[in-house]
Amino acid sequence: MRCQDVERLMIEAGERELARDERLLLERHLARCAACASFGNFLNELELSVHDVPGPALPSELENRVRLACHEELESKVQGRRKRSRSAPSAGVPWAIWAALVALTVLTLSFLIPGVEAFRQEQKITLEAVVALLLVFQNALMLFFAPVIMRRRRFSGPTSGHWS
């Protein structure tokens, strides 16, 4: 075992229980190597000194100043969260969108059923069938983009803000 490994093992011994063979190797090496024994003594003394003596004291003025600053930061954080939750519009879909969707669905069905029936019987695309398909497409687009439009309006500021 090299001295370097022994020294590292001694440092590790402060953190974990050494295995039996590690301990034996260490003891045998230390009995014959004065340099490593000296390192071990130094390490012990250093650890004791570091743990024994208190470090720099936290000035009470700084402690109070930082505590106050943190309380202020905390307060503004909580207020900001409250403000956001107050100003946020209701999560539900506005009635205007529901009405538009219902109207479009009724129109689609009333055009779609005769159009599809005609297409099935005559095997050709009629004007009604085309209109029905267009309405279906429009409905799908509306359903797809409604949440995006709502979100954009929600975050566009207080003046252009709310659906209600």
Add this chain to the structure above:
Amino acid sequence: VDSSAEFDEIYDRYKSDIFRFACHLTRNRVEAEDMFQETWLRVIRHLPEKEDRENLKPWIFMIALNLHRDLLRKKRIRRLFLLSRGGREADRISLATGPAVAGSDPALTAERASTWRNISRAVSGLPEKQRRVFVLKEVEGFQQAEIAQMLGIPVGTVKSLLHRAVKRLQRELTPFNPGGRKVKCDAKMLSV
């Protein structure tokens, strides 16, 4: 943090550790105080939810470490543009300013203060990376694996840095240690 009481509990538990760590890292009172304040403000801003607060101490120390890295980067840039004239001597911190242990013998206290002064001077002289690892391990009591995680380096590197730090401290501190003597390693003895 949702309430001041909750914050106060965390603050009271770790404030001294963080200040001591800031002092060791910066070696400058003004910088240590700034770093201490900024660390706690960041804690307020980014503190995880209650259920994710198992490793709070390493997390707070990591914030301090990141702040110190930023500080060093800024210093390097300032030095690059020759704007820095070096810190004022008055701001240099003496790490041996800890209060005397209540009820202890004055002679013992003085001896401890002197020992600590020597150690802190030697620790201050360590290279940046070695100092970080040494302080985290020996002063703050973190495990080597925790330090590796905090610094984002392999455990082997932590071991190596720590070993080099202790060796260097031994070289520096031997003159202050009356019982200590320099012993040269005999290569012939290494066969064991």
